[in-house]
Amino acid sequence: MNESELLEVAREGIFVMLKISAPVMLAGLVIGVLISLFQALTQIQEMTLTFVPKILVTFGTLLLMLPFMLNTLVDFTRLMMDRAAHGG
Secondary structure, three states, X not given: OOHHHHHHHHHHHHHHHHHHHHHHHHHHHHHHHHHHHHHHHHOOOOOHHXXXXXXXXXXXXXXXXXXXXXXXXXXXXXXXXXXXXXXX
């Protein structure tokens, strides 16, 4: 495996990582902004108000996106195994 192939594999790995983590991270970001806006508008500064909804949304997003995430990882793994079997 030469440098260009190694860089290609690394680039694809990073892209897969971003593709898998983006939905969960974006859901957490959106709910965090909405909760912050709600707290700013109502002057409620309860700490559990920030954490509990984020945890629930994160787990819900993980459950909903799990098939997509698994398919993406399986496709990437198959691609890497094919490359390894064919010598690059």
